[in-house]
Amino acid sequence: MPSTLGDLLAQNTRDGELYDVMSDGRLRCYACGHECPLPEGAVGVCKVRFNQGGRLRVPWGYVGGVQCDPIEKKPFFHAYPGALAYSFGMLGCDLHCAYCQNWVTSQALRDPAAVAPPTQATAQAMVHDAQRLGARVLVSTYNEPLITSEWAVSIFKEAKAAGLVTGFVSNGNGTPRVLEYLRPWIDLYKVDLKSFDDRHYRQLGGRIAPILDTIRRLHAMDVWVEIVTLLIPGFNDSTEELTRLTEFVASVSPDVPWHVTAFHADYKMDDNADTTPDMLQQAAEIGRRAGLRFVYAGNLPGAVGDLENTRCASCRETLVARRGFRIRDYRITPNGCCPSCGTPVPGRFDAHFAGQLASRPSVIRLR
Numbered sequence: 001m002p003s004t005l006g007d008l009l010a011q012n013t014r015d016g017e018l019y020d021v022m023s024d025g026r027l028r029c030y031a032c033g034h035e036c037p038l039p040e041g042a043v044g045v046c047k048v049r050f051n052q053g054g055r056l057r058v059p060w061g062y063v064g065g066v067q068c069d070p071i072e073k074k075p076f077f078h079a080y081p082g083a084l085a086y087s088f089g090m091l092g093c094d095l096h097c098a099y100c101q102n103w104v105t106s107q108a109l110r111d112p113a114a115v116a117p118p119t120q121a122t123a124q125a126m127v128h129d130a131q132r133l134g135a136r137v138l139v140s141t142y143n144e145p146l147i148t149s150e151w152a153v154s155i156f157k158e159a160k161a162a163g164l165v166t167g168f169v170s171n172g173n174g175t176p177r178v179l180e181y182l183r184p185w186i187d188l189y190k191v192d193l194k195s196f197d198d199r200h201y202r203q204l205g206g207r208i209a210p211i212l213d214t215i216r217r218l219h220a221m222d223v224w225v226e227i228v229t230l231l232i233p234g235f236n237d238s239t240e241e242l243t244r245l246t247e248f249v250a251s252v253s254p255d256v257p258w259h260v261t262a263f264h265a266d267y268k269m270d271d272n273a274d275t276t277p278d279m280l281q282q283a284a285e286i287g288r289r290a291g292l293r294f295v296y297a298g299n300l301p302g303a304v305g306d307l308e309n310t311r312c313a314s315c316r317e318t319l320v321a322r323r324g325f326r327i328r329d330y331r332i333t334p335n336g337c338c339p340s341c342g343t344p345v346p347g348r349f350d351a352h353f354a355g356q357l358a359s360r361p362s363v364i365r366l367r
């Protein structure tokens with residue numbers, strides 16, 4: 001019997017695809033922006049990929065948890081509004097954010113207080129389960145999906161064959177190679193842009209450059225991208241930083257939705273104040289001034305005025321009215337346009353709004 005969670009997960013692996021053998025015999029992993037050089041026996045920063053006998057072993061055949069979420073929870077606001085997103089998480093992460101809200105799974109291999117046993121799974125069973133539950137979308141989320149990209153792609157291949165839409169909810173710490181690897185199999189990608197200061201990213205265990213590069217590349221690849229910034233008072237909320245951050249997003253495209261969401265004290269970051277509705281509204285105004293056409297405020301349902309709704313960028317008609325994850329009204333036309341002025345709405349939409357199966361998450365047991 002394996003004695004630790006790490007030992008157990010090491011048994012649930014197979015040979016990876018995202019690595020090269022370096023001239024000195026070490027392996028270079030390309031699944032995330034760390035690009036770890038791994039000598040024999042070494043484990044990557046993520047704690048789940050390792051060099052065993054000159055081959056990179058990567059996670060395979062399990063999940064840390066499965067949940068059915070409204071797609072608004074991811075959040076995707078411009079992709080299949082109201083759809084059910086069959087969401088699976090793995091274990092481990094390549095960053096170690098002190099405020100992580102999924103720390104039980106993301107830090108499972110780094111923090112003894114985080115306990116999240118894996119469940120055996122197959123791609124076929126998950127896709128079958130997603131269809132049984134009426135999901136339109138299948139998403140790798142909760143921990144960092146890039147570090148299990150080979151496993152995600154094997155699931156996404158099954159999902160796409162079954163007509164499902166696929167997506168990542170990610171910190172965006174990618175590499176050109178992993179993005180090319182994902183490209184044929186992924187439709188939607190949410191990036192957490194946590195800050196616009198490289199020093200802040202280094203505190204979280206990363207660098208900002210790979211994240212900005214990932215956002216640019218995903219957009220150029222025609223993957224649908226939405227950006228989220230968790231607004232943490234005293235950490236990333238200066239006008240100067242938010243201006244640079246939103247100007248960057250607008251430079252990629254003013255049509256990229258930006259979600260600025262409320263922080264509450266969590267995990268090891270419990271000294272900072274909670275974000276107020278006023279703070280979200282001020283940040284949203286900065287985003288609009290930077291040229292962004294679709295700015296949303298999250299995590300404080302009903303307290304942020306119009307900032308949960310999608311409005312036409314041309315005539316300001318309300319296209320999708322929301323409260324929290326619940327769709328209250330849907331008016332986008334079957335060809336994806338504003339019903340009043342005919343302006344196309346950027347995003348991915350079905351011809352018909354099929355209603356909302358669930359406006360709350362539900363934990364499910366994999367069959």
Ligand code: SF4
Nearest residue numbers: 029032035036044046
């Ligand atoms: S996924 Fe990232 S952290 Fe993990 S081994 Fe590969 S490069 Fe290193």
